Amino acid sequence: METLTLAGTSVDVNAEGYLTNMDQWTPELAREMAAQVNIELTDKHFEVIHWLREKQREGVQLSIRKIGNSGLVDIKQFYALFPGGPLKISSKLAGIPKPASCI
Amino acid sequence: MTDVMEKPVTKQAEVPVNKDKGKLKKVLVICSKGRLEDVYAALVMANGALMEGIEAKMFFTFFGLDAITKKKADHLHTATVGNPNFMPEMPTILAGLPGFEAFASYMMKKEMDKLDMPHVTEFIQMIDAGGGEIYACKLAADMFHLKKEDFLDEVKGIITVGDLYALAEGEGTQIIFI
Numbered sequence: 334m335e336t337l338t339l340a341g342t343s344v345d346v347n348a349e350g351y352l353t354n355m356d357q358w359t360p361e362l363a364r365e366m367a368a369q370v371n372i373e374l375t376d377k378h379f380e381v382i383h384w385l386r387e388k389q390r391e392g393v394q395l396s397i398r399k400i401g402n403s404g405l406v407d408i409k410q411f412y413a414l415f416p417g418g419p420l421k422i423s424s425k426l427a428g429i430p431k432p433a434s435c436i
Numbered sequence: 437m438t439d440v441m442e443k444p445v446t447k448q449a450e451v452p453v454n455k456d457k458g459k460l461k462k463v464l465v466i467c468s469k470g471r472l473e474d475v476y477a478a479l480v481m482a483n484g485a486l487m488e489g490i491e492a493k494m495f496f497t498f499f500g501l502d503a504i505t506k507k508k509a510d511h512l513h514t515a516t517v518g519n520p521n522f523m524p525e526m527p528t529i530l531a532g533l534p535g536f537e538a539f540a541s542y543m544m545k546k547e548m549d550k551l552d553m554p555h556v557t558e559f560i561q562m563i564d565a566g567g568g569e570i571y572a573c574k575l576a577a578d579m580f581h582l583k584k585e586d587f588l589d590e591v592k593g594i595i596t597v598g599d600l601y602a603l604a605e606g607e608g609t610q611i612i613f614i
Contacts, residue, residue, distance in 0.1 A: 349451070397487060397562065398554055408565035417489035435484055436553060 339365040344428075351424070351431050355389065358428030366426050370417070374426070378414055380405050382427040389429040395420065396434040461608035462491040464600070469614060470499030472512040472541060476548070478503075478614045479559045486566035493603045494563065495595075497573035500614075501580060504572060504587050509556045513541040557588060564590040571595045571603070 337346045340361040345353045352358060363382060367374045374382075384405055388395055397420055401408040415422040420432050463485045467478035478494065485492040502508040516522055516531040522540070523531070530536070545555075554562060560570060572587055572594045584594060595603075604611055 394552075396552055397483075397566070398552060398558075401562065401565075408562055412486075412566050418487060420487055435480055436551075 349431060352428040355386065355428045358386070363426045363428070370422060372415065372422075372426075377406065377410075378423075378426075381411070381414065381423055385423060385427040385429060389427070394434060395424070395432045396436045398436060459608050460490055460610060462493070462604075462606060462610075464493045464495065464604045464609065464611045466495045466497065466600075466611065466613045467500035467503060468496075468498045470502035470508075470512060472514045472544060474614050475500065475503040475512055475556060476553070476559075478612075479556070479563065481612055482568055483559065483563050483566065486563065486568050492563065492566075492568040494568060494570045495573060495600050495603070496571070497576045501572060501576055501582060501587075503556055504560065504570060504591050505582060506586060506588055509560070509588060512556060513537055514544055516540045560588055560590050569603075571600070573597075573600075 335346050335348065336343050337350070338344075340359065342357070342359065342362065344357040344362065347353055360379065363379075364374050367378070372378070381400070381403075384400075384403055385395065388399070393399070397408060397411065400406065400411050400420070406414065411419050411423075415426075420434065424430065424432050463482065465478050465482045465485075467475060469475070478500070482492040482494050496504050502512060514522065514537070516526070516537045517528055553559075564570065570588075570591050572582070572591055574594045574596050577583070577594050584591070587594075
């Protein structure tokens with residue numbers, strides 16, 4: 334386990350940089366993490382991030398399709414919000430584990 | 437003190453490490469078959485690439501064209517006869533009865549639904565939305581008398597084998613043939 338210090342707080346992350354405890358997440362942390370991958374988080378980003386965290390708490394296995402059916406964004410918008418691997422990047426920014434989904 | 441049985445822990449599989457750091461930038465998935473399982477293999481791989489931030493192009497040829505033909509895309513079947521992996525204990529004569537193949541395909545699609553796998557047309561829309569590009573083979577389209585309007589709206593064009601290789605140009609590209 335490694336520790337990442339961002340936005341004035343220290344959080345536990347795994348080797349790939351995913352938070353190991355989603356309760357350590359803060360919006361400021363997400364903003365800082367996003368800046369590192371050149372994404373400036375908007376309200377829309379946060380809507381998706383909060384939705385992901387909520388689903389993670391419910392134990393739902395996340396997939397691109399589920400996000401497309403969430404009513405928040407369609408798949409095209411999702412790819413545009415988090416370019417270069419949307420599900421992985423959004424999960425990392427949401428402080429939840431790397432999604433184990435093939436679809 | 438009581439012995440407490442240790443709880444089973446679900447561990448996530450370790451991520452395989454690739455020593456060659458040459459990045460995979462693009463995949464070109466060629467789908468030449470129209471059976472349900474082959475088409476899904478092609479769709480999952482193209483969509484999976486996009487999910488990883490890898491560019492993806494798809495080229496459908498021969499019976500693979502069924503997967504992008506409006507009338508057929510959502511009605512693909514699996515083979516129950518001549519398929520050694522499908523219920524090997526089932527006598528061929530029974531597996532060949534009318535309706536059996538439709539039933540088997542229906543059951544397979546039901547299992548796929550449980551895994552949240554989209555239907556073929558929805559899958560193709562997902563790939564298109566993710567920036568993937570879908571093409572039909574000119575030679576096969578001519579052979580089956582199929583025109584642009586017979587194909588799903590997401591199909592970008594009907595192209596030659598030369599165009600196909602042009603799509604695969606660039607460093608870090610892999611071609612997957614199904």
